[in-house]
Amino acid sequence: MIEAIEVNKIFGGHHVLKNISCSFEKGKTNLIIGQSGSGKTVLMKCLVGLYEVDGGKILYDDRNFSRMNFEQRKNLRQEIGMLFQGGALFDYMTVEQNVMFPLNMFTGQTKEEKLNRVNFVLTRVNLENVNNLMPSELSGGMRKRVAIARAISMNPKYLFCDEPNSGLDPQTSGVIDKLIKEITDEYGITTIVNTHDMNSVLSIGDTVAFIYNSELWWKGDKNTILHSDNKELNEFVFGTELTSRLKQ
Amino acid sequence: MITNTGDYVLLMLRVFTKPQKGRIFWQRLMEEIQGLGIESIGIVAFISAFMGAVVAIQTAYNIDSPFIPLSMVGFTVRQSVILEFSPTIISLILAGKVGSRIASEIGTMRVTEQIDALEIMGVNSANYLIFPKVVASMLINPVLIVLSMWMGILGGWLAMSAFGLVTTTDYVRGLRIDFEVFTIFYALLKTLAFAFIISTVSGFYGYKTNGGALEVGQASTKAVVVSSILIILFNLVLTQLLLT
Numbered sequence: 484m485i486e487a488i489e490v491n492k493i494f495g496g497h498h499v500l501k502n503i504s505c506s507f508e509k510g511k512t513n514l515i516i517g518q519s520g521s522g523k524t525v526l527m528k529c530l531v532g533l534y535e536v537d538g539g540k541i542l543y544d545d546r547n548f549s550r551m552n553f554e555q556r557k558n559l560r561q562e563i564g565m566l567f568q569g570g571a572l573f574d575y576m577t578v579e580q581n582v583m584f585p586l587n588m589f590t591g592q593t594k595e596e597k598l599n600r601v602n603f604v605l606t607r608v609n610l611e612n613v614n615n616l617m618p619s620e621l622s623g624g625m626r627k628r629v630a631i632a633r634a635i636s637m638n639p640k641y642l643f644c645d646e647p648n649s650g651l652d653p654q655t656s657g658v659i660d661k662l663i664k665e666i667t668d669e670y671g672i673t674t675i676v677n678t679h680d681m682n683s684v685l686s687i688g689d690t691v692a693f694i695y696n697s698e699l700w701w702k703g704d705k706n707t708i709l710h711s712d713n714k715e716l717n718e719f720v721f722g723t724e725l726t727s728r729l730k731q
Numbered sequence: 732m733i734t735n736t737g738d739y740v741l742l743m744l745r746v747f748t749k750p751q752k753g754r755i756f757w758q759r760l761m762e763e764i765q766g767l768g769i770e771s772i773g774i775v776a777f778i779s780a781f782m783g784a785v786v787a788i789q790t791a792y793n794i795d796s797p798f799i800p801l802s803m804v805g806f807t808v809r810q811s812v813i814l815e816f817s818p819t820i821i822s823l824i825l826a827g828k829v830g831s832r833i834a835s836e837i838g839t840m841r842v843t844e845q846i847d848a849l850e851i852m853g854v855n856s857a858n859y860l861i862f863p864k865v866v867a868s869m870l871i872n873p874v875l876i877v878l879s880m881w882m883g884i885l886g887g888w889l890a891m892s893a894f895g896l897v898t899t900t901d902y903v904r905g906l907r908i909d910f911e912v913f914t915i916f917y918a919l920l921k922t923l924a925f926a927f928i929i930s931t932v933s934g935f936y937g938y939k940t941n942g943g944a945l946e947v948g949q950a951s952t953k954a955v956v957v958s959s960i961l962i963i964l965f966n967l968v969l970t971q972l973l974l975t
Contacts, residue, residue: 573848
């Protein structure tokens, strides 16, 4: 479980996160939703330590991440996998080298063991015979899947996904969502997904936290989100033509 | 400027640490030697040969007194190439070629979140990305500069032979007049300092890039400009320290 306790973040006098307290449960896909600029990406970057919090603390299974030194954080980060918005694959490496990178850096496995692991995770994300391709030769959906494969190659306990569906068509988005959900269930990972895609919310949102105006505005799940009487949440959820027609 | 200097020092403290995995460091080092050094051989050899030729021709045409021996052409080419042209001018050219490459490569990795990905994995990204480039530059730049010296002197000789201005005997005699090995040491010491400046300053500007493609371009330009200014300044300081 990951807990954010009264987390605050300020950029140049602008309060981007205001006293956010939220827990993200183990074995579940925990979604953070909100409009662009609401602070959800900043919250995720605070959770993984890419931004230092200006107040409050972050606990990983009761381990205070905010107070850890560089070495302790380095060790904890080997338990973290992250899928970035654009994939963030190393563009000078092949798919195989990308997925093998964490194994090369942090394990003493033999070449054969590493290759077996790479092939296993690539198969797990439904990719085969792509080992020698460069990231520039992959489609958007394939890049995301390679990034997921790299993120899970070290058997992480915590998986972070920053807008995994951005730039993808609805069908491919569905495939990525399904994959994230399956991996979370299969390995009992604490997964946190940043999204503003309502399809994702309704299909994989075991828990949903709605960030509005830099604050945690609402918390629930995919079953309760459609029946909430929270005005701002309803404006967000039913903000598109499709969802408003569905509501009617 | 003070903030930048502070940030630079803090970044260097992260860069100059023990690599997390020795084997991966060596692999990266070989790649950088190839990318930053071997791929610069052509341009360094081409510019050096032509500059050596031009220095020789200009010197030969300016010797109009019968009391000045023609061997002075070889002497002048040697002194200008070894003392100044190869270590300083070629380093300035490398600041443009290699510096922009380092800054844009690291800057692009920053804006496409590849550096964040390294950090999330628990990799010291500053050490992983910049340290092999610094070591590679400091290993390969002296080799390039020695090559440049040879090519400059060779270019001068070829020009003199081709245009019949100075005989090979006079040219070679000039090359050997009052030769001091210390001048080579001086040139290589300057080269090492300039290699450090180019790789660390470019790495710094690339690493602190923030934004998108426009900012990557700006970081690359800044890296070249600041490296060039520092090379000129340190050239004066090192010359004063080493030759007086």
